[in-house]
Amino acid sequence: xxxxxxxxxxxxxxxxxxxxxxLAGKGMALKxxxxxxxxxxxSIKVRAKADGLKIAKLR
Numbered sequence: 506x507x508x509x510x511x512x513x514x515x516x517x518x519x520x521x522x523x524x525x526x527x528l529a530g531k532g533m534a535l536k537x538x539x540x541x542x543x544x545x546x547x548s549i550k551v552r553a554k555a556d557g558l559k560i561a562k563l564r
Contacts, residue, residue, distance in 0.1 A: 529558045
């Protein structure tokens with residue numbers, strides 16, 4: 506079953522965006538990003554695409 510996050514539909518903060526850029530730049534995988542940012546994988550995929558970031562497939 507998919508994990509539910511308390512922060513459902515909450516806007517991204519500038520700190521979260523900066524952390525996403527940093528971690529994605531280091532090659533962190535989607536599942537690890539999800540745990541680190543306490544966001545759903547789908548939310549991270551949408552934000553990364555909007556910001557033009559590449560997310561590692563597996564690690």
